[in-house]
Amino acid sequence: MSEAYSKAETLALRRKHIGPSCKVFFAKDPLKIVRAQGQYMFDENGEKYLDCINNVAHVGHSHPDVIKAAVKQMELLNTNSRFLHDNLVQYAKRLTDTMPEKLSVCYFVNSGSEANDLALRLARHFSGHQDVITLDNAYHGHVTSLIDISPYKFNQLGKESKKEFVHVAPSPDTYRGKYREDHLDPAGAYAGEVKKIIEETQKNGRKIAAFIAESMQSCGGQVIPPAGYFQQVAEYVHEAGGVFIADEVQVGFGRVGKHFWAFQLQGEDFVPDIVTMGKPIGNGHPMSCVVTTREIAEAFGASGLEYFNTFGGNPVSCAIGLAVLDVIEKEDLQGNATQVGNYLIELLNEQKRKHPLVGDIRGVGLFVGVDLVKDIQKRTPATAEALHLVYKLKERHILLSADGPHRNILKFKPPMSFTQEDAKFVVDQIDALLTGTHTNEGNLQSDCLGESVSHINGNACRQENGFYTDNHVVPCKRIRT
Amino acid sequence: MSEAYSKAETLALRRKHIGPSCKVFFAKDPLKIVRAQGQYMFDENGEKYLDCINNVAHVGHSHPDVIKAAVKQMELLNTNSRFLHDNLVQYAKRLTDTMPEKLSVCYFVNSGSEANDLALRLARHFSGHQDVITLDNAYHGHVTSLIDISPYKFNQLGKESKKEFVHVAPSPDTYRGKYREDHLDPAGAYAGEVKKIIEETQKNGRKIAAFIAESMQSCGGQVIPPAGYFQQVAEYVHEAGGVFIADEVQVGFGRVGKHFWAFQLQGEDFVPDIVTMGKPIGNGHPMSCVVTTREIAEAFGASGLEYFNTFGGNPVSCAIGLAVLDVIEKEDLQGNATQVGNYLIELLNEQKRKHPLVGDIRGVGLFVGVDLVKDIQKRTPATAEALHLVYKLKERHILLSADGPHRNILKFKPPMSFTQEDAKFVVDQIDALLTGTHTNEGNLQSDCLGESVSHINGNACRQENGFYTDNHVVPCKRIRT
Incomplete structure (x- = not known):
C-alpha cells in the first residue's frame, strides 16, 4: 500500500x-x-x-459484520434522535436486556467522558447534592468535571488541585492497598473507609451525590475489588442520599467472560444506580451510553432542562452497537x-x-x-x-x-x-x-x-x-x- | 421498506x-x-x-462520497491517535489551511461539547485565570462545564445558578438588543459592555480566562454580531490576560458562503485564539475539533497533563472529515x-x-x-x-x-x-x-x-x-x- x-x-x-x-x-x-x-x-x-x-x-479490528452494518445504515440515514427511529429503541432494548431489570433507561452519547459527565449530572439532579466520592488512582475522563474527580489526573496538578466537593477513598487493592489478601474481610474494611468519609463529610455539612468507581480499576492498576465491596458501599451511599455509579467504560461488554458487565462479579445482589459505558461499545466508532433507573431519569426530566446530544443515538451508531452485540453472541x-x-x-x-x-x-x-x-x-x-x-x-x-x-x-x-x-x-x-x-x-x-x-x-x-x-x-x- | x-x-x-x-x-x-x-x-x-x-x-444527507471514504477506511483501520497515521495529519493540515496562519494546532475530539470543554481547559491553562465571559442566551454544550457558561440553560435553573466565575455580556443583537440598528456604533457599544465587565471583575479581584461566543448566535436567536465587535472584544480580553474563543460548532464550514468560517465576517484583521467546531464537520459522524495557536498548545502541554481522547482523530473520522472538505470544494x-x-x-x-x-x-x-x-x-x-x-x-x-x-x-x-x-x-x-x-x-x-x-x-x-x-x-x- x-x-x-x-x-x-x-x-x-x-x-x-x-x-x-x-x-x-x-x-x-x-x-x-x-x-x-x-x-x-x-x-x-x-x-x-x-x-x-x-x-x-x-x-477484533475491522470486523466485517460491524462495517457492513455501518455502511447499510449510512446509505439510508444518519440523523439526530429528535426523529423516531427503530435502531435507537432496538438498541436500547438490547442493551438494557443485558442488565438487571431496574436499569432500563438509556442516554446515548459520544464518549466515555460524555457518559461519566452526564452520570454526575443525573446523580446531582436526583440527590440534590454536590459531593462525589471517588477512588484513589481513578481516571474517569478528560472533560473538566471528570478531571476534578480523577486523582490519576488532578494529583499531577499539586495538592491544592483537589476540589472541596471531591473525596478520595482508598483503592480496594488487596495486593498493594491498605487492606490486603491476608485481611479477614477486605471488602468490609474498604467499604468502611467509604463510610468514614461519608460521616466526616456530613459532619462538615456537605452531602454526597455519588460514589463513582470503575467496576475494575483500569488505569488505576488493574484492581479487582473484593466481592461484596460494592454492595456495602452502595448501602452507605444510599443512606446518605447519593447514588452508585459503575464506570464500565474500559471493562464492560463481556470482557470479564462469565458476565457481560464487570460489576456483576460482585454478586447478583448488587445493582448500581447508574452504569456508564464507552470504548468497546462501537468497536472504535465514537459512541457511548449511560443507563440508569426510571426514577433517576424522571428526576432529571423533571428539572425541565432538556438534554440533547447532537450525535448521540444516531441510527448509524445504533446499527454499529447492535452489530457489536451480535458478534459478541455469534462468536x-x-x-x-x-x-x-x-x-x-x-x-x-x-x-x-x-x-x-x-x-x-x-x-x-x-x-x-x-x-x-x-x-x-x-x-x-x-x-x-x-x-x-x-x-x-x-x-x-x-x-x-x-x-x-x-x-x-x-x-x-x-x-x-x-x-x-x-x-x-x-x-x-x-x-x-x-x-x-x-x-x-x-x-x-x-x-x-x-x-x-x-x-x-x-x-x-x-x-x-x-x-x-x-x-x-x-x-x-x-x-x- | x-x-x-x-x-x-x-x-x-x-x-x-x-x-x-x-x-x-x-x-x-x-x-x-x-x-x-x-x-x-x-x-x-x-x-x-x-x-x-x-x-x-x-x-447533504447520505452523501455517497462521504460514505465511500468512511467504508474505505473502516475496512483498513480504525484506531486511536497514539499510532501515527496519515489521515490525522493530512486532515489537520487541510483544516488549518482554511484558517489564519497562527491557528495551526488541532485537537480532535468527538462533539461540540467536548470541543468547547477543551477550549476552556486550554484557556485556563494558558491564562492561569478562571473566569469566563459569555453572551446572554448563549448555548455552548451539554457537559457540566458548559451548562455553567450557557445562560440559555442555567437561566432555567433559577437566578442563583449562575456561578461566580461566569459573567454574562449582552448579546450583540442589533434588532432587539440594548444597542440597535439606529446606534452609530453598535460594535463599539457592545464591546464596551464587555470592557465594563472586565473592569468590574478585576475590581473584585477576579481574572478573565476567556471570552467565548458563537461567531453568530444560533440558539440565541440567529444573531449576527456587527463587524468590528470581535476585534474590540479581543483587544480588551487580551489586555486582561484572557483569550478569545470563537465557537463555530453551528456556523462553520462555509455555511456563511463567502467565508469558510463565520468569524471571518468580522474582517480580516480578526483572528480568534481558539476556534471550536462540530456538527457539520463529519456530515453526521460524531467528531469535532479545537484549533488553536502554537503558544496556547505549548502552554497546555507544559502542564505535564496528558490529554488523550480515545476516539478523537481516529483514521475513519479523519477520512470522513477530509471527504466533507472535498465535497464542499467539488460541489x-x-x-x-x-x-x-x-x-x-x-x-x-x-x-x-x-x-x-x-x-x-x-x-x-x-x-x-x-x-x-x-x-x-x-x-x-x-x-x-x-x-x-x-x-x-x-x-x-x-x-x-x-x-x-x-x-x-x-x-x-x-x-x-x-x-x-x-x-x-x-x-x-x-x-x-x-x-x-x-x-x-x-x-x-x-x-x-x-x-x-x-x-x-x-x-x-x-x-x-x-x-x-x-x-x-x-x-x-x-x-x-
Missing part, C-alpha cells in the same frame, strides 16, 4: 499540527499503523504486531474471554513462580494485570523494568503497556478475538526477556536505566492509559546481564 | 428505554424518518419532507450557500414587506433567521405564532424550527445542497399560511392558541435548538380566519 507520507514526514506534520498533549505510543520510535485485522496490526512496511492493548477494537466472545483469559492467567502464574520480578497476577477474562516488583516481600514497584519490558516486547512485535500509579503493571486488554496461541506467544516472549535478566543476576534498574528512572518517578511518568511516552526516557539499548 | 416496529411501537419503546430529557421533534405527532438524501427526508410511508434545519447533514457549496442564501433572504424580505408578523430578516449564506413579531413597532416576540407556523409547515412537509430566547425566530440552517427551488417552495408556503391569517384580521394569538401561550412563556418553552416540544402545547387545529 502506498502511503501519502513517509513516517518521518507524518511525524513532522504531527509535531506541527497536532496538540503536543496527546503522546504517541513508543515516542522514541513510534509506530505507523496502516491496517489491522482481528488482534493484529500492520505497519507501513507490512510488519505484523500482536495487539494486547486495544480494548476499543473489542470484537461466543465471552466464552473465548473466559477460556483464553484463564489460560493466559495460568501461563502468567508460571512466570510468577519462575521470575521474582513478577509479584502478582490478577485478572478475569481478558482483563489481566501483571504487577512487577523489585522486591517480592516489600512489593516495591518495578517501574523502570516494566517500561523496559514494554519496549523490548515491541521489538518482538507485541503491543503491551504498563499502567497503575507506579506504571509497573503490565496491562492486558486485547481484542476479544485473542487466542490461546496469542497468549502463549506473548508469555513466551516475556519469559525469554525475563530469563535474560535474572539468570545473570543483573539488576534491571541499573546504569542503563538509571537516567530514565529519575523521570519515571516524576510527573512526566503519569500518563494516561499506561502509554508511558516521556521523550526524556532513553530505553536501555541492551538488557544488562 | 419494512420497519421492525410500527410508529406507535417505536414510540412506546422510546418512552420505556430512552431518557425523557431528549424530546422528539413535533411531540404531538412525531416523525419517524427512515431515509434521507440531500436536503430531503422520508418517513416510514415514503412521504418526503424538505429539510430546512439539519445543519449537521452539511453536504462549490460555499457558492451555493451565497447564491441560494441571498435568494432566500430576498424572498423573505418580500414577506416582511407583505406581512406585519415578519419583523426582521437576518442572515448570511444558508444561516437565516426570521424574527416574528406581534407588534412591528414594539417588536413584541410572536412566540405562539412561530410555533404554530412551524407545526403548519410540517403539515406541508417542510421541517423548520423556531428558536431564540423567545422562540419566535424561524431558523433556516438547511443542508448546503439546498436549492433556489427549495427556497421558493418554503417561502411560498409561509406566504400562504401568513396570508390566511392577516387577510381576515384574525389574531393568531387567539382562542385556539391561548392554551399554549401560557406555557410558551414558561420554563418548558426553553428547549434546545429550537425544538419546542412541550407536551402541553396543543397545536391549533385550524388557522383562525
Whole structure:
C-alpha cells in the first residue's frame, strides 16, 4: 500500500499540527499503523504486531459484520434522535436486556467522558447534592468535571488541585492497598473507609451525590475489588442520599467472560444506580451510553432542562452497537474471554513462580494485570523494568503497556478475538526477556536505566492509559546481564 | 421498506428505554424518518419532507462520497491517535489551511461539547485565570462545564445558578438588543459592555480566562454580531490576560458562503485564539475539533497533563472529515450557500414587506433567521405564532424550527445542497399560511392558541435548538380566519 507520507514526514506534520498533549505510543520510535485485522496490526512496511492493548477494537479490528452494518445504515440515514427511529429503541432494548431489570433507561452519547459527565449530572439532579466520592488512582475522563474527580489526573496538578466537593477513598487493592489478601474481610474494611468519609463529610455539612468507581480499576492498576465491596458501599451511599455509579467504560461488554458487565462479579445482589459505558461499545466508532433507573431519569426530566446530544443515538451508531452485540453472541466472545483469559492467567502464574520480578497476577477474562516488583516481600514497584519490558516486547512485535500509579503493571486488554496461541506467544516472549535478566543476576534498574528512572518517578511518568511516552526516557539499548 | 416496529411501537419503546430529557421533534405527532438524501427526508410511508434545519447533514444527507471514504477506511483501520497515521495529519493540515496562519494546532475530539470543554481547559491553562465571559442566551454544550457558561440553560435553573466565575455580556443583537440598528456604533457599544465587565471583575479581584461566543448566535436567536465587535472584544480580553474563543460548532464550514468560517465576517484583521467546531464537520459522524495557536498548545502541554481522547482523530473520522472538505470544494457549496442564501433572504424580505408578523430578516449564506413579531413597532416576540407556523409547515412537509430566547425566530440552517427551488417552495408556503391569517384580521394569538401561550412563556418553552416540544402545547387545529 502506498502511503501519502513517509513516517518521518507524518511525524513532522504531527509535531506541527497536532496538540503536543496527546503522546504517541513508543515516542522514541513510534509506530505507523496502516491496517489491522482481528488482534493484529500492520505497519507501513507490512510488519505484523500482536495487539494486547486495544480494548476499543473489542470484537477484533475491522470486523466485517460491524462495517457492513455501518455502511447499510449510512446509505439510508444518519440523523439526530429528535426523529423516531427503530435502531435507537432496538438498541436500547438490547442493551438494557443485558442488565438487571431496574436499569432500563438509556442516554446515548459520544464518549466515555460524555457518559461519566452526564452520570454526575443525573446523580446531582436526583440527590440534590454536590459531593462525589471517588477512588484513589481513578481516571474517569478528560472533560473538566471528570478531571476534578480523577486523582490519576488532578494529583499531577499539586495538592491544592483537589476540589472541596471531591473525596478520595482508598483503592480496594488487596495486593498493594491498605487492606490486603491476608485481611479477614477486605471488602468490609474498604467499604468502611467509604463510610468514614461519608460521616466526616456530613459532619462538615456537605452531602454526597455519588460514589463513582470503575467496576475494575483500569488505569488505576488493574484492581479487582473484593466481592461484596460494592454492595456495602452502595448501602452507605444510599443512606446518605447519593447514588452508585459503575464506570464500565474500559471493562464492560463481556470482557470479564462469565458476565457481560464487570460489576456483576460482585454478586447478583448488587445493582448500581447508574452504569456508564464507552470504548468497546462501537468497536472504535465514537459512541457511548449511560443507563440508569426510571426514577433517576424522571428526576432529571423533571428539572425541565432538556438534554440533547447532537450525535448521540444516531441510527448509524445504533446499527454499529447492535452489530457489536451480535458478534459478541455469534462468536461466543465471552466464552473465548473466559477460556483464553484463564489460560493466559495460568501461563502468567508460571512466570510468577519462575521470575521474582513478577509479584502478582490478577485478572478475569481478558482483563489481566501483571504487577512487577523489585522486591517480592516489600512489593516495591518495578517501574523502570516494566517500561523496559514494554519496549523490548515491541521489538518482538507485541503491543503491551504498563499502567497503575507506579506504571509497573503490565496491562492486558486485547481484542476479544485473542487466542490461546496469542497468549502463549506473548508469555513466551516475556519469559525469554525475563530469563535474560535474572539468570545473570543483573539488576534491571541499573546504569542503563538509571537516567530514565529519575523521570519515571516524576510527573512526566503519569500518563494516561499506561502509554508511558516521556521523550526524556532513553530505553536501555541492551538488557544488562 | 419494512420497519421492525410500527410508529406507535417505536414510540412506546422510546418512552420505556430512552431518557425523557431528549424530546422528539413535533411531540404531538412525531416523525419517524427512515431515509434521507440531500436536503430531503422520508418517513416510514415514503412521504418526503424538505429539510430546512439539519445543519449537521452539511453536504447533504447520505452523501455517497462521504460514505465511500468512511467504508474505505473502516475496512483498513480504525484506531486511536497514539499510532501515527496519515489521515490525522493530512486532515489537520487541510483544516488549518482554511484558517489564519497562527491557528495551526488541532485537537480532535468527538462533539461540540467536548470541543468547547477543551477550549476552556486550554484557556485556563494558558491564562492561569478562571473566569469566563459569555453572551446572554448563549448555548455552548451539554457537559457540566458548559451548562455553567450557557445562560440559555442555567437561566432555567433559577437566578442563583449562575456561578461566580461566569459573567454574562449582552448579546450583540442589533434588532432587539440594548444597542440597535439606529446606534452609530453598535460594535463599539457592545464591546464596551464587555470592557465594563472586565473592569468590574478585576475590581473584585477576579481574572478573565476567556471570552467565548458563537461567531453568530444560533440558539440565541440567529444573531449576527456587527463587524468590528470581535476585534474590540479581543483587544480588551487580551489586555486582561484572557483569550478569545470563537465557537463555530453551528456556523462553520462555509455555511456563511463567502467565508469558510463565520468569524471571518468580522474582517480580516480578526483572528480568534481558539476556534471550536462540530456538527457539520463529519456530515453526521460524531467528531469535532479545537484549533488553536502554537503558544496556547505549548502552554497546555507544559502542564505535564496528558490529554488523550480515545476516539478523537481516529483514521475513519479523519477520512470522513477530509471527504466533507472535498465535497464542499467539488460541489462549490460555499457558492451555493451565497447564491441560494441571498435568494432566500430576498424572498423573505418580500414577506416582511407583505406581512406585519415578519419583523426582521437576518442572515448570511444558508444561516437565516426570521424574527416574528406581534407588534412591528414594539417588536413584541410572536412566540405562539412561530410555533404554530412551524407545526403548519410540517403539515406541508417542510421541517423548520423556531428558536431564540423567545422562540419566535424561524431558523433556516438547511443542508448546503439546498436549492433556489427549495427556497421558493418554503417561502411560498409561509406566504400562504401568513396570508390566511392577516387577510381576515384574525389574531393568531387567539382562542385556539391561548392554551399554549401560557406555557410558551414558561420554563418548558426553553428547549434546545429550537425544538419546542412541550407536551402541553396543543397545536391549533385550524388557522383562525
